[in-house]
Amino acid sequence: MIDVSSGAHRRYDALNRKWVLVSPHRTQRPWNGQEEPQPHGNRLPYDPKCYLCPGNVRASGERNPAYSQTHVFANDFPALTYDPQNGVTAPHPLLAVQTARGICRVMCFSPRHDLSLGDIDIAGLLQVIDLWTEQYERHHSRRGRKEAPAGNRAPLSTRWEVRCRK
Numbered sequence: 001m002i003d004v005s006s007g008a009h010r011r012y013d014a015l016n017r018k019w020v021l022v023s024p025h026r027t028q029r030p031w032n033g034q035e036e037p038q039p040h041g042n043r044l045p046y047d048p049k050c051y052l053c054p055g056n057v058r059a060s061g062e063r064n065p066a067y068s069q070t071h072v073f074a075n076d077f078p079a080l081t082y083d084p085q086n087g088v089t090a091p092h093p094l095l096a097v098q099t100a101r102g103i104c105r106v107m108c109f110s111p112r113h114d115l116s117l118g119d120i121d122i123a124g125l126l127q128v129i130d131l132w133t134e135q136y137e138r139h140h141s142r143r144g145r146k147e148a149p150a151g152n153r154a155p156l157s158t159r160w161e162v163r164c165r166k
């Protein structure tokens, strides 16, 4: 059972008459502090302290591969998780809650720390589009779910954290 004080769930916002995603565990994510953007000419193509640059160790302790193209991986601190065994119950009758399940992926558009999406050439943009399409097919589409292992074919919410200049 999911604890609403620490696990992802949806809550009903009665004032706006909408369901909203609540992910209280995301406050546990590491934060390097606010960084002011560097002028474009001063950016480094590789930052040894960046969690997302090729070959570096992420906050989870996992090491990134030495990727040379667009790279995608499971978010180390996902807003949603997929566990069909866990449900959620409201701790109070005035709080309407629902289970929220899904996957969270991080996409690094380029191995270069200094490039934003607008700086990437057409071939690099096509890599981003192709990988995003492949990920959508694999994790979200009806066809991708049919190819998933039995018992893991439920529709998923997919949240993306897209990093263009990490």
Ligand SMILES: [Zn+2]
Pocket (backbone or CB within 6 Å): 046, 047, 050, 051, 052, 053, 054, 112, 113, 165, 166
């Ligand atoms: Zn980086």
